Amino acid sequence: MSEQAGGPTFPVALIQLLGDLAWPAIALYAIYAFRTPLTELLKRLASLKLGDNEFLFQQPTETAAKSLSRNASPVVELGADGFLTVNSIHSFVADSGLLDENEYVKKELLIFQTPKQKTWLVSTSSYVFILLDSEQTRGKLNVIQTFFDKHKTLPLDFTTQDGAGSVKFAAESTWWYYSLHLFPSTSSFNDSVRKLIQ
Structure with missing residues (x-):
């Protein structure tokens, strides 16, 4: 009896090919079937690490202040860096419809800065x-994320996560990123906020 030379026969090769393609096909189907939840998950990612670089993203609050009245027209000027x-920043607050009569913007403080976002206290x-300046929030005119009575700003709680500082103001439970290159210590952040609310 002579043995057949060469590789497997056509039906066997076809079965092997289908077996090799099964897991990638299942993975593609799962991605397609769950594309909406996956998209939402990716939108909520707070950070992304590529090599030695980490990119942080402050997520807009679910209840961002729907502050601009229909007749409001804030000045939307972008600087050379592509941000407001x-x-x-003053105009968004002044034209928000949230200020009491005879109230005006006094000071601003930049607390978080990445190539894609800036967070300001005004x-x-x-x-x-609290204003979050990004392409997304400018497009939706919801740059103002929240506001609170300035007497409820302090005390501040601090933590460090994802390579950045995080701060929580006494008035609310949301944590906000702050840049360590702007405030190398919690005491420097605390001092800057005290000056802001004087």
């Missing part, structure tokens, strides 16, 4: 506003 100018005579 200080004038525009004080008025009565309130502290």
